[in-house]
Amino acid sequence: ELVLTQSPGTLSLSPGERATLSCRASQSVTSSYLAWYHQKPGQAPRLLIYGASYRATGIPDRFSGSGSGTDFTLTISRLEPEDFAVYYCQYYGGYSPPLTFGGGTKVEIK
Amino acid sequence: VQVLQSGGGLIQPGGSLRLSCAASGFPFTKYVMNWVRQTPGKGLEWISSITGTSGSTFYADSVKGRFTISRDNSMNTLYLQMDSLRAEDTAVYYCASSPDTIFGAVMPSWGQGTPVTVSS
Numbered sequence: 568e569l570v571l572t573q574s575p576g577t578l579s580l581s582p583g584e585r586a587t588l589s590c591r592a593s594q595s596v597t598s599s600y601l602a603w604y605h606q607k608p609g610q611a612p613r614l615l616i617y618g619a620s621y622r623a624t625g626i627p628d629r630f631s632g633s634g635s636g637t638d639f640t641l642t643i644s645r646l647e648p649e650d651f652a653v654y655y656c657q658y659y660g661g662y663s664p665p666l667t668f669g670g671g672t673k674v675e676i677k
Numbered sequence: 678v679q680v681l682q683s684g685g686g687l688i689q690p691g692g693s694l695r696l697s698c699a700a701s702g703f704p705f706t707k708y709v710m711n712w713v714r715q716t717p718g719k720g721l722e723w724i725s726s727i728t729g730t731s732g733s734t735f736y737a738d739s740v741k742g743r744f745t746i747s748r749d750n751s752m753n754t755l756y757l758q759m760d761s762l763r764a765e766d767t768a769v770y771y772c773a774s775s776p777d778t779i780f781g782a783v784m785p786s787w788g789q790g791t792p793v794t795v796s797s
Contacts, residue, residue, distance in 0.1 A: 600781070600783075602783045602784075604721075604784075606721075611771055611787035611788065611789060611790055612713075612721065612771070612784075612787055613787070614783060614784065614785045617783040617785075623785060624785070655720065655721055657721075657783075657784075659775075659781050659782060659783055659784075660781055661781060662779065662780055662781050663735075663780070663781075664723075664726075664735045664736065664737065664780070665723055665737050665738075666711070666723040666726070666781065667723070668713075668720055668721040668722065668723065669720070670720050671720045671721075
């Protein structure tokens with residue numbers, strides 16, 4: 568069964584800094600089915616990136632996704648105050664269960 | 678696109694509960710609908726999905742045989758019947774829509790979440 572491992576567990580940064588989040592798959596996956604979400608306290612997750620690198624509707628261009636095979640990255644070029652949240656990667660391919668989420672990376676204000 | 682959840686609450690171990698999710702603003706039958714839960718302080722766990730017209734269902738091993746997903750396309754509503762509830766089922770449950778007719782698609786729209794607490 569696929570496992571997605573996110574690192575680091577917590578990232579402490581200041582507004583304006585660059586954030587680089589990692590999502591590593593336990594086996595090679597199709598990048599077309601790799602997504603990123605963020606979640607603020609008390610809110611539902613929000614889709615940021617799908618297909619590894621495509622921004623969802625309304626997502627600002629400071630968010631970018633990349634990667635292939637087993638290693639994927641979410642980059643936030645300059646952190647805004649509203650970007651401090653927990654970020655999850657998800658693999659949604661394979662046409663059979665389960666749909667797998669990573670354990671999350673918390674981006675907190677330094 | 679909007680999904681509005683209802684149901685949930687406090688239930689004793691071994692009890693049953695039904696969650697509902699009313700959808701609007703999109704062609705409901707053309708979307709796969711999903712349930713995802715989040716245990717306190719933990720991450721996200723996909724638990725079940727159902728396709729639009731054929732109604733094919735999919736479950737995580739953790740809930741298979743205890744939970745039943747269903748949908749009423751005439752009412753644009755998704756359901757999750759939860760039986761034989763356990764303490765470890767305590768979580769916030771989210772419904773989420775996937776703009777595809779087959780299992781395994783991204784989830785752009787989520788409900789507000791509904792808390793379920795299993796405790797005596």
